[in-house]
Amino acid sequence: MANPSYDVIVLGSGPGGYVAAIRCAQLGLKTAIVERENLGGICLNWGCIPTKALLRSAEIKHYMDQAASYGLKVAGTIEADLDAIVKRSRGVAKQLNQGIGHLMKKNKITVHMGEGTLTGPTSMTVAGAKGSENLIAKHVIVATGARARDLPFAPADGKRIWTYRHAMVPPEMPTKLLVIGSGAIGIEFASFYNDMGVDVTVVEMLDRVVPVEDVDVSTFLQKSLTKQGMTIMTGAGVEGLKPHANGVTATIKDNKGSVATTEFSHVISAIGIVPNTENVGLEPLADMDRGFIQIDPFCRTKSKGLWAIGDCTPGPWLAHKASHEGVTCAEAIAKEMGNADAHPHPLNRDAIPGCTYCHPQIASVGKTEAAAKEAGYDVKVGNFPFIGNGKAIALGEAEGFIKTVFDAKTGELLGAHMIGAEVTELIQGYTVGKVLETTEAELMQTVFPHPTLSEMMHESVLDAYGRAIHF
Incomplete structure (x- = not known):
């Protein structure tokens, strides 16, 4: 029986791998994905999504603890039911895991469950429950992700x-x-x-x-x-x-x-993290730096036909960066295979937003004030506090600020940095602005709805140029 053959095989089904597979399929490429554990990878099953479910429970408890400040009375004590909180988190992960399976079927992507090992730049063996099989392709995308780094003197034991x-x-x-x-x-x-x-x-x-x-x-x-x-x-x-x-x-x-x-x-x-690049067969096929696969701006390795994306490549190690690389990589492959409608764009690392879902939330994109100055920019900096925003006060969330950094010579938005309620949702406004290469003039002329937290984004820009209205 002939070995299964594909246009593209994706090794790993995390937010980089499954997105790459879907985009390859959309572009008409016969695609397979190899996964050793759970569709959706660490992010969906053990990272981004289930942690946000946990944090949502903590957020609700926080508001319940503060009920009196909103004019509400809570009868009895508020207690955390750990088992129920974890059960909800795992349920969210399970639902999304099943959703990825549906997307694979919808896009006619073949799923091979098992441990994949490269035997060349465009071939691999997969050891699974049904034994071992050999797969070949015209292109292979490595999306094996990363894992938590252990303390050298005290590895995690799962108990203490x-x-x-x-x-x-x-x-x-x-x-x-x-x-x-x-x-x-x-x-x-x-x-x-x-x-x-x-x-x-x-x-x-x-x-x-x-x-x-x-x-x-x-x-x-x-x-x-x-x-x-x-x-x-x-x-x-x-x-x-x-x-x-x-x-x-x-x-x-x-x-x-x-x-x-x-x-x-x-x-x-x-x-920190350690890339999952050992025992994959990568050593003779790709240049490595501390275990991370080195790639060009379109995710190519040094071996023709072998590509890499996500947390097994240089940072930032973020799910949305991996997904974006997946699309870039898929479109670059399609273009190489003669698809005139594929127009890949290299990743702009300076326009990748970062979000931290603590309380208060943190979000940022682009250069910090210090990094901009170190890069030689003469900067203008704006800062607007949550306490100056009507919506924030009404929400009872008056803690935080929004900071913007501009090139004083050109007005280019160099970076934006936020801390406070819902800033992980607000940051995308500045991210779009950076991708569109906006300046302070366009941002000042933009009408922001009232009453919203987003008005602080406008005020921060105005403040950089001495024009803040509400503070």
Whole structure:
């Protein structure tokens, strides 16, 4: 029996892989996808989506705790039902996983469940429940994603030391939680468990939390989290963890060099990711840097016919970046195969928004003020606080601000940085502006609806040029 043959095989079905497969199919290419675990990958099953379901539960609890400030009375105490919260989160993931299966059928994409290993740039073996099979194609897209990085001295055991995956399905509610790392994953789980009533400590090696964000956002967030009851230690490091039957003994060096041991019930390690590129057969086929596959702007590797997208390639490691690369890659393949209607565009990394779903939320796109100055720009900076916005006050969400950074010479929008309620929804306005290469003139002339939080976006632009109306 001949080996199954395709135009494109996608290895991995996360937000990069399944989107790439769908776009390939839309472009008329015979497409297959290989997945070893769950359709939808980590993001849909164990990352972006189920964590947002958890955070939604925490948000509802937060508002219930604040009911009196909205003129409402709640009878009795408000308690978190951990089992029910986790069950809801897993149900959301299951529903979307089934949706991906439907999309594969709708687009006539063949699904091979099993462990895929490259035998060449355009061929692979797949070891699954039904045994091993050999697949060949004209093109292969590697979308194998990444996993949580373990602490070298204390790997996660799922009992007392957790990765994000363990933290989503906890066997019990922590009483005193240590979160190591203050990137998006660490801060989101810190925020979730803090809202659930857990005593949370965050340790960050660098000198500020969410260190990839604008320094003003980092400063504001640290003050907010501290006010919410968290202990935040920056410029600090965890030097040792000793799990035992009742918890974990942590040895922590603070920013003054003092070392102390503290007891915690559980620890979440959120110190970064490791690409899933070992044992895939990539070594002779692609250039690698710390395990990440090196690609050109259209996602090609050094081997003809072999492509790579998503978290197994250089960052930023975000689901929407992976999906966008999937489309770019699919269209580049279609163009190579003679489709005159395919017009791939390289990814503009400076126009990829980032969102962190803590409380308050964080969102940003483009350069920070510091990065813009380091790049040689003379900048104009606008800043507008939530307290100056009527909708924010009416919502009872007057905490936060919106900051915009412009090139003083051309008016180009270089970056936007937000912290506060629903900013993860607002950021796309500035992202569209960057893709359209807008300047301050177009943004000033745009009519923003009233009353909305989006009015602050307008005011921040006006403020950069000394024209803010409401503050």
